[in-house]
Amino acid sequence: MNEPDVEVVETDLLILGGGMAGCGAAWEAGYWARAHGLRTTLVEKAAVERSGAVAMGLSAINCYMGMRWGENQPEDFVRYVRQDLMGLCREDLVYDIARHVDSTVHMFEDWGLPFFKTEDGRYKREGRWQVMIHGESFKPLVAEAAKKAIGPENVYERIFVSHLLKDERTGRASGAVGFSVREHKIYVFKARAVISAAGGATGVFRPHAVGEGLGRIWYAPWNTGSAYALMIQAGAAMTQMEHRLVVTRFKDGYGPVGMWFLLFKGKVRNAYGELYEETQAAALDDFPPYGQGRPIPTPLRNHQMLLDLAQGRGPHYMRTDDALQALTQGMDPKAVREIEADAWEDFLDMTMSQALLWASNNIDPALRPSELTLTEPYLMGSHSSATGAWVSGPEDLARDGYFWGYNRMTTVPGLFAAGDGVGASAHKFSSGSYTEGRLAAKGAIAFIEDNGDRPSVDDGQVGTVIETLFQPYRVFEEFQGRSTKADVNPNYFYPKQGLMRLQKLMDEYVAGLGANFMTNEPTLLRGLELLGMLKEDMARVAARDRHELLRCWELWDRIRCAEAHARHVLYRQETRWPGYYYRGDYPKLDDENWRVFVNSRYDAASDQWSLETHPHHTVVD
Numbered sequence: 001m002n003e004p005d006v007e008v009v010e011t012d013l014l015i016l017g018g019g020m021a022g023c024g025a026a027w028e029a030g031y032w033a034r035a036h037g038l039r040t041t042l043v044e045k046a047a048v049e050r051s052g053a054v055a056m057g058l059s060a061i062n063c064y065m066g067m068r069w070g071e072n073q074p075e076d077f078v079r080y081v082r083q084d085l086m087g088l089c090r091e092d093l094v095y096d097i098a099r100h101v102d103s104t105v106h107m108f109e110d111w112g113l114p115f116f117k118t119e120d121g122r123y124k125r126e127g128r129w130q131v132m133i134h135g136e137s138f139k140p141l142v143a144e145a146a147k148k149a150i151g152p153e154n155v156y157e158r159i160f161v162s163h164l165l166k167d168e169r170t171g172r173a174s175g176a177v178g179f180s181v182r183e184h185k186i187y188v189f190k191a192r193a194v195i196s197a198a199g200g201a202t203g204v205f206r207p208h209a210v211g212e213g214l215g216r217i218w219y220a221p222w223n224t225g226s227a228y229a230l231m232i233q234a235g236a237a238m239t240q241m242e243h244r245l246v247v248t249r250f251k252d253g254y255g256p257v258g259m260w261f262l263l264f265k266g267k268v269r270n271a272y273g274e275l276y277e278e279t280q281a282a283a284l285d286d287f288p289p290y291g292q293g294r295p296i297p298t299p300l301r302n303h304q305m306l307l308d309l310a311q312g313r314g315p316h317y318m319r320t321d322d323a324l325q326a327l328t329q330g331m332d333p334k335a336v337r338e339i340e341a342d343a344w345e346d347f348l349d350m351t352m353s354q355a356l357l358w359a360s361n362n363i364d365p366a367l368r369p370s371e372l373t374l375t376e377p378y379l380m381g382s383h384s385s386a387t388g389a390w391v392s393g394p395e396d397l398a399r400d401g402y403f404w405g406y407n408r409m410t411t412v413p414g415l416f417a418a419g420d421g422v423g424a425s426a427h428k429f430s431s432g433s434y435t436e437g438r439l440a441a442k443g444a445i446a447f448i449e450d451n452g453d454r455p456s457v458d459d460g461q462v463g464t465v466i467e468t469l470f471q472p473y474r475v476f477e478e479f480q481g482r483s484t485k486a487d488v489n490p491n492y493f494y495p496k497q498g499l500m501r502l503q504k505l506m507d508e509y510v511a512g513l514g515a516n517f518m519t520n521e522p523t524l525l526r527g528l529e530l531l532g533m534l535k536e537d538m539a540r541v542a543a544r545d546r547h548e549l550l551r552c553w554e555l556w557d558r559i560r561c562a563e564a565h566a567r568h569v570l571y572r573q574e575t576r577w578p579g580y581y582y583r584g585d586y587p588k589l590d591d592e593n594w595r596v597f598v599n600s601r602y603d604a605a606s607d608q609w610s611l612e613t614h615p616h617h618t619v620v621d
């Protein structure tokens, strides 16, 4: 292997990930950094214009209060999120997003994002928190604003960031290292503050599609949990890593159901025409007080569907046919066509595969219902899910242990997080993640201003990272001739094989789809043992080319996320979110002992984890 080129980039604020949160951070930093003469740099593994979970576009903005029309207040949002998360969220963080998110959404409109409007000029609502957009070009629009804000020369694309750097003396974040996915080149970014906004984790669990259709999942397949893995490795405290997202989606196409549920008032019926909310109504009584609250929390709705399936009443169908026929009854054909066009646009803006699947299966949703399914689990902090870093909240909403100087700073000084990267603060979605990026950037610039000195970057530390980065090439080079067929070699495995191994063990031992989301202590302990062996074997992961090198490091991300998840699930001795996962040995929700956050910290030097609980504080009654 030739020695790679190494480019060193000196900056003030370093943003990792150019998705919604990263672009929000760049836009806000552009304002504050310029005022202070500081440089902001954004690093993205793909191309910002079409990267991350919004790459394909969206058909709705799912977090909007509508305060200017008196539609909702931040307090309403906090109550909603707390109920959906079954009692556990960082109310200060949720409130902080709610009070700022409308201004973000108004900016999107100013920049040219087309919104559906009502006759009196308001945004058209899909549901209480969602507004409808023609969002195919949402990401290019947001990307353009970010690039302009910090200067296109400060945006580094197609660089996979694999390691954070820390000042070894002070423990402060001091930069990051990544490699180009196009050239044989390494980048060392030296910075005074860093924001981790590199997205949630998919592919940690075995998905529905394992052969035909492999890679087809709901959340962004290219988000491999870097936001978490980078912070875990740096020793940042993580919270709610036991939480996860499992959602109802159209089967195989993974099309969104929000518009059908909320706007078209579609009903989900089982194979016998029954409503599972009715057949399984009694199940809510087992999870007070959340089972009696409204709306019914997402995991509890999943739980009801799983019970229905276990009783042999599946499959479940979204009655698109009934919904459209009821909605269009008596309308003139032009109005009917407009409604049907909106229904198709919902997919074409966001999940084209669903439209293609319907077309290829001869399904006209106006005439035939469509099967629904529960997805495989994802780890993310921006949906109805709350994995991520334990961060400082804003000063004015501080409660005991919720504030330590700078909004959205992790427990590592100078390291901030946003979007999927922040834990215990769900339902941010696109607009809330962007808003959180803005909040993190403002906090990070304040940190830089208050801490004038530049943290030191140890050359030895950088050298070790560079050495490690290309190890999978060396493994392949050393052993490739030792068998007659390169694919079958006892001395190494490819990242795809490693991924299959990870997904199998997570599925079987850590409450994946194949185990009906069930686990218990002995099962988890065995899963952790197998995970330990996989970690050991990762010294023999091999890369034939740059593409596989990327996959090797993405696999490492997923392994780190998997371990954090398994350890948290083991630590929380209750079933708080049935329908997301079940602890067979602790099948009940236990508010008295477990309405607390589980926080963890990983020590890379000793490869040890420590876990503890942190009290929940009420900010909104």
Ligand SMILES: Cc1cc2nc3c(=O)[nH]c(=O)nc-3n(C[C@H](O)[C@H](O)[C@H](O)COP(=O)(O)OP(=O)(O)OC[C@H]3O[C@@H](n4cnc5c(N)ncnc54)[C@H](O)[C@@H]3O)c2cc1C
Binding pocket: 016, 017, 018, 019, 020, 021, 022, 043, 044, 045, 046, 051, 052, 053, 054, 058, 059, 060, 061, 062, 063, 159, 160, 161, 162, 197, 198, 199, 200, 218, 219, 220, 222, 223, 224, 226, 227, 256, 350, 351, 382, 383, 418, 419, 420, 421, 428, 429, 430, 431, 433, 434
């Ligand atoms: C199918 C689908 C439908 C959705 N529907 C809606 C909806 O209707 N309304 C709504 O408001 N929200 C919706 N969302 C949610 C929304 O997209 C997310 O909440 C939001 O994008 C999260 O922002 P983020 O910045 O944390 O992550 P992302 O936007 O995913 O950004 C993460 C970025 O980090 C980059 N990255 C990852 N790893 C690395 C690395 N190692 N080095 C460098 N860069 C890296 C990625 O390429 C990506 O650009 C949907 C998402 C999906 C996938």
